[in-house]
Amino acid sequence: MTERYYVVREDLLPEGIVKTMQVKEMLQRGEAATVHEAVERVGLSRSAFYKYKDGITLLDQMERERIVTVAMDLEHRSGILSRVLSTIASLEGNVLTIHQSIPLQGMAGVVLSVDTANMGQPISGLLEALRRQDGVRKVILTGQG
Structure with missing residues (x-):
């Protein structure tokens, strides 16, 4: 969804x-x-x-805030996190932090803080690009600020 x-x-x-x-x-x-x-x-x-x-979040706050937190469920396969990071970089996003859980039942939880100040598109475009990646099962915007 x-x-x-x-x-x-x-x-x-x-x-x-x-x-x-x-x-x-x-x-x-x-x-x-x-x-x-x-x-x-x-x-x-x-x-x-x-x-x-x-x-x-207030709309005017969203316009000023440039750091978003994105939580994802990734399949535990080689290269998936690397492709996610490349996708963010290709959209001019800057990954500030990465937290990854130990994979359980073939899935790993990953939380990224991303600076979106230089992105030329809305955050929804970033989320959709991440959802389209092979091996990405779930993408949720969990915070801004």
Whole structure:
């Protein structure tokens, strides 16, 4: 399944998602010291915050932020990670960090931090290019910033 992104006007969003963004903004501005404090102030459960926090970002923040975190499941075969890294480089992305788990049942989890400042296309183009690679089973954008 292809990951899809939407631009949605705030008044159309469910209350839990709007409050999650309020908590993230409070933490970023230093108006709350902990998640617990911030969720109490906006009237949101911690479980709802953790459920939605990685899935919502203000559009203007996305435009300014250039480092993304991408999680992938790769088949445990020679050269797959190398091809993934080459794909990112060909799109002018710069890999900052690589974390790979030990392969289990023929699959390895890989998390990359990628600087996208010089990429001439949107992040969705990078994700699609990675999904098309042989041996790449799953690609998820897990964070920005």
